[in-house]
Amino acid sequence: MIADLLLVAAMLIVALASMLARQAFTAVALFIAYGLLLTLAWVRLAAVDVAMTEAAIGAGLSGVLLLGAVRRLATQASPPPEQPPGPAMTLLIALGCAALAAALGAVVLLLPNPAPSLAAPVAANLPATDLGNPVTGVLMSFRALDTLLESAVVLLAVVCVWALTPEGGWGGVPGAAQPVQRDGPLALLARALPPLGIVIAMHILWVGADAPGGKFQAAAILAAMWLLPWMAGLVTPPPIAARWLRWTIAIGPVVFIAIGLAGAVIEGAFLAYPPGWAKPLILIIEFILTASIAVALALLVIGTPDTAQRR
Amino acid sequence: MTLLVDAFTILAVLAGLVFFIAGTTGLLRFPDTASRLHALTKADHLGLGLIVLGLLPRAAGIDGALRLLAIWGLVLLSSAAVGPMIARLARLRRPGE
């Protein structure tokens, strides 16, 4: 309990400091620390799957994304800042936010006891999916539709980021050009880590069926293993016009939908798996989806194609 | 035997914690980025190493022990890469110091 209190206190202080920070770089650094503390909180809440996702995506990829944005904005003329609200307005907003937080806190205390839960039905139906990890069971069977739609959302986000390409940059290499670092610490990390990272990602994907882990965590690690050499200037992303790149990010959702529709034809319900086939089908979907999501997540971090980099 | 192992674990982890606290104090109290980094990386790596060492006898089998060692190795590798980068950034920002 004391450990939890300390954790909560640290989390709130870091969040507050990040929100109030004067410099964007400081704010982002604190935000990454916030993400790591949040990861610990997820472990304390017995949500190891969420903790891994938070560490990989919430703190890791988001942190890289925001840090990269800070660096790029620092070299560019900063946009004229909007007029900040005056002191009276700020106070009013603060009071409103405090009131919402207080109401929310009160409501958390007022939630019904014993808490309504779907843990029992999940436990009762998990054997039908041949999976050992209940979270994977929910993601891939009971609420597989959400996962499917989410993979479509990630793909759509890539389309949106590409759609922001400035005039003349269409079809080019995504992201800002990274300075090449032949040696130095980053180059070392970019060479040494990916083989290990790929093994770890595969492991996390494979155990995800029965233990904490799964496609999102694995995909985030794989994405990082691509981003690292990219940031070190060792690899150049393929141009967005590349057909194979587009197929890679689309194939995961396509296979997922195809298997779902096959379930509708054979079993009479979309995303229903034939008895005995649940686990192999889920593993097939997870493997292909991991590849698609990993590339899509990396492309989201890499960003919009630049006119300067067209080749 | 188990008593001995337990005592070893407790001692090693406690010693590791002492180094962590020392490192954190350094991070908070030292005046400039370079010495902060110094305190953080040196002390924390030793601290983490001690904790890993203390937990090794309790690991589930060989692959559990390997995983613990891998964690230590990965932390060493990543901070070896990140430390110089932060130092360089700090020097670029304040060339006077």
Add this chain to the structure above:
Amino acid sequence: MTSATLFGLAGAALVGIGLFGMLVRTDPLLRILCFNLLGGGVFLVFGAVARRGAGAGFGGDPVPQAIILTGLVVAFAATALAVALVLRLASAEDKR
């Protein structure tokens, strides 16, 4: 008080902090960051709900846990989109 409740209260406070930042900060990048603070708070409240629903041998209700997982990925996609838009706007500014 259970630790689930404690983290739920922390989530409530984070919602307040994030919302305030989103409304008061003017730098669009910091607004996006505050959106993520706010999102973290919302997920934490959800996580407290999940932890309260522990049962049937699970440490938490797996349904909300899976929902949080999905939500995290969607929130990341939203962040990436917003950052891309801010960067694009800044480069448009440059060319003026």
Add this chain to the structure above:
Amino acid sequence: MGMLPMLAVMLPVLAMVAAVPLGARGAERLTLAVLPIGLALSIVIAVIVQLTQAPILYHLGHWAPPLGIAFRADGLSAAMLVTTAIVVAAVAIFARADFGTASGAPERRQAFAFWPLLLALWAAINLLLVANDLFTLYVGLELLTFAAMPLVCLDGSRATLEAALRYLMFALLGSVLYLLGVALIYGAAGTLDIVLLRERVTADPPVILAIAVMTAGLLAKTALLPLHLWLPPAHAGAPAAASAILSALVVKGSFILLLRLWFGVMAAVPLPDAAQILAGLGATAILLGSVAALRETRLKLLVAYSTVAQIGYLFLMFPLLAAVPGVSDIAAKAWTGGVVQAVSHAFAKAAMFLAAGIMAARFGHDRIAELGGAGRAMPVTLLTFALAGLSLMGVPPSGGFAAKWLLLSAAIGAGQWWWALVILGGGLLTGGYVYRVLASGLRSGGAAVPMSTPVTWRRDGMALGLAVISVALGFLPLAAFGLVQVGQLDLAP
């Protein structure tokens, strides 16, 4: 038969996903191939719902709620599915001139982006219409936001990028607040299925706070005054085809979700005071939005402010429904009136934006004062604008008239006559700004209209078709409107 709503969602999702690797030209052809199938699906769903007088239920993966996710297509879904399919189809055909790719031509950015975004938008709205699970609806909301945001800034100019960023901030705040409500509702009731929630929720603090934050979030997305600030620049700056979709359909997506919350989840717990506040905001939006449109000098901004005003009408149904819970003639009128308003506004506003786009392309600007000569050079376009305007004003016989008349009589029947005054006043103001445009267009203009961009009959035809539908809705027999009553949760015993 149960599969139809699922297919109505998955067809555009699959097409959207496949459109990315196919490239701009392939995506365009795929979209055009999918359109008739989607339209047929939605019409069949509507016919089935009307004939069986019962909603279509479908459990995904055979998992029944609360563990699984259900689709539920009721009368409201059916009516909006057909509306969405028609508007999307018309806009897609209209947009071919702007976003088409000739054989052998290199891929353009706008062309590559437009088709997947259009398909994603269609998928998102269909999902919002048939999903019965609050978190699936959240994913639908995000899908809608992601699809709509790049449409706002498709031309890539600074002004539209700023409008898009402002829109995105509102939308993200809206969805995160919605998600907070989802967490609280799950904590209070242990399910996210709307039908189950209707039986489980009570007026407890967690549920009330959840509904409050979700409503606030959805209002930001629906652009109800005072959260409308993002809408005019975003909708006016987009290309005409995108504006039409944004104004006609996107704001309706979050509105439908609001209806699901208030008259689905909370059907057993009426909140009359809060409903009065919502309608008060709606009434203010009608009056202020119309006045802003009346004073606007740019045609596309005028149409955008008209959307702000017309959204206001949608919220008038809330107190009329909340005042008389259970089976009642007045509640049924208010419900039908609100839904018909959403449908007829979708057709009318899409037609109006397309017409405005044709005029702006022809003149090279959209300054209202300088539209002289339009009546001679493009009579069909001006006629389209006029017909759409009639429906927005609520002049009989038109869809807008049917909607406003139903709301009016429900207001008087419920003893809340003040809303009736707002409806009448709003109609007069609408007449004012539509007349301004027509009067300017019918003047024998000073400057000759440039003939540089020939308007094809197809573009005019699509716009005119939508306007004609919005008027023709007024000729439907009243019994046809019974469709939207099917499966309404607050009327169920």
